[in-house]
Amino acid sequence: xxxNRQGFHARPANLFVQTAAKFKSQISVFKGNERINGKxxxxxxxxxxxxxxxxxxxxxxxxxxxxxEALAQLMQDGFGELNETx
Amino acid sequence: xxxxxxxxxxxxxAELAAEDKENVIRELVASLVAAGAINVADRDGIVAAxxxxxxxxxxxxGRGVAVPHTKHASxxxxxxxxxxxxxxxDFNSLDGEKVHLFFLLISPPDRPGDHLRALENISRQLxxxxxxxxxxxxxxxxxxxxxxxxxxxxxxxx
Numbered sequence: 601x602x603x604n605r606q607g608f609h610a611r612p613a614n615l616f617v618q619t620a621a622k623f624k625s626q627i628s629v630f631k632g633n634e635r636i637n638g639k640x641x642x643x644x645x646x647x648x649x650x651x652x653x654x655x656x657x658x659x660x661x662x663x664x665x666x667x668x669e670a671l672a673q674l675m676q677d678g679f680g681e682l683n684e685t686x
Numbered sequence: 687x688x689x690x691x692x693x694x695x696x697x698x699x700a701e702l703a704a705e706d707k708e709n710v711i712r713e714l715v716a717s718l719v720a721a722g723a724i725n726v727a728d729r730d731g732i733v734a735a736x737x738x739x740x741x742x743x744x745x746x747x748g749r750g751v752a753v754p755h756t757k758h759a760s761x762x763x764x765x766x767x768x769x770x771x772x773x774x775x776d777f778n779s780l781d782g783e784k785v786h787l788f789f790l791l792i793s794p795p796d797r798p799g800d801h802l803r804a805l806e807n808i809s810r811q812l813x814x815x816x817x818x819x820x821x822x823x824x825x826x827x828x829x830x831x832x833x834x835x836x837x838x839x840x841x842x843x844x
Contacts, residue, residue, distance in 0.1 A: 606798045609805060610753060614743050614780065641747045641780065642813055648806030650799055 601654050604678030608649035612679035613641045619670055625661025627671065638671070687803040689768075689811075689834040692791070696721035697767035698827045702788070707777055711736050711754050714769050714790040723767075724792065728760040732792060746779025750822065751812055753805060755791035764800045766791045768834065770824055786822045787812075814842040 602608055608616075620627045620639045627638030631653065636643035638657065649655060655675070659667040697717040704710040715733050718724045724732065735756035739745070746752040767790050774784030789808050793801045812818050817837055824830045836842065 607802045609798070609802055610745050610747065610755070611743055613747070617780070642749060642751075642809045645747070645805045645809035646813065648802045650802055 601675070602649045602651055602678075603676060604681040605651050606681060607651050607653070608644060608647060610641075610645065612681070613644040615674060615679050616644060616671065617641050619674055620667065622670070623659070623661070623663045623667035625659040625664040625667045627667060628658040628660075630656040630658065687800070687807045688838040689807065690838050692764045692766040692800075692804055693834060694718060694721050694723045694765065694767050695827075695831055697723055698830050699767070699769040700825055700827045700830055702769045702771040702775070704771075705773065705775060707740065707775065708733075708737060710769065710771065710775050710777075710788060711740075711790070714754075714767055714788060717769070718765065718767055718790075718792075721767075723765050724760065728758065732756060732758050732760070736790070740778075744778040744780065746777035746781075746783075746785050747809070748779060748781040748783070749812060749818060750774065750779075750783055750786040751789070751808075751818075752777045752779065752785040752787070753789045753791060753808060755793070755801070757793050757795045757801075759795055761792050761794050764791065764793050764797065764804055766804065768830060770821065770830065772825070787818070811837045811842060817842040 629638045631647045704713045719726050736754050745754050769788040774786050777785040
């Protein structure tokens with residue numbers, strides 16, 4: 601779930617892709633039936649995911665579980681924006 | 687959200703003169719001032735806020751595209767403009783490529799949803815290779831305006 605107030609904007613998308621790029625696995629992100637490439641900022645931004653949106657992550661490859669763990673943690677932490685007041 | 691919902695047609699720049707990050711942002715913001723979209727008194731504050739945002743991470747999102755942006759209390763609705771640079775500008779993009787297409791956005795502080803919807807629209811259209819290529823090749827405001835209009839009418843299949 602997208603937990604930060606500002607939603608999945610440019611900076612979170614950037615962080616997500618940087619984290620995803622550390623893994624060999626292919627990363628997919630689903631919003632409903634829409635599937636996008638988790639290693640593309642442009643793709644992530646097309647989701648327009650606001651706070652509270654549920655996204656499903658899928659990784660395919662040898663390091664898939666580590667990838668999912670890292671990306672899920674990033675989202676849970678609101679991309680480091682949970683303490684932002686503005 | 688459509689381009690026409692936030693792009694100020696009179697502020698579109700077809701041939702950006704600036705060759706570096708700060709100056710390209712200055713040029714686009716000045717263009718919004720000239721178009722009457724923002725007040726000249728807010729110009730420097732907006733440029734500084736956009737530069738501060740860039741320090742947190744470049745908004746160069748790849749494919750030769752950047753979306754410099756900020757929140758600013760002086761606007762009560764999302765305001766944006768589009769600029770094209772033929773030479774390209776070094777914007778510290780993630781993919782290291784020079785940026786040719788700029789979508790500059792200024793949002794009211796309390797409207798994260800509108801900002802997201804604008805980003806969604808921009809990225810959705812730019813995923814289309816034809817739209818992206820045509821926009822980079824545009825050398826008149828009229829061409830850019832027409833492309834944005836066609837994109838708004840789903841000409842590129844979004």
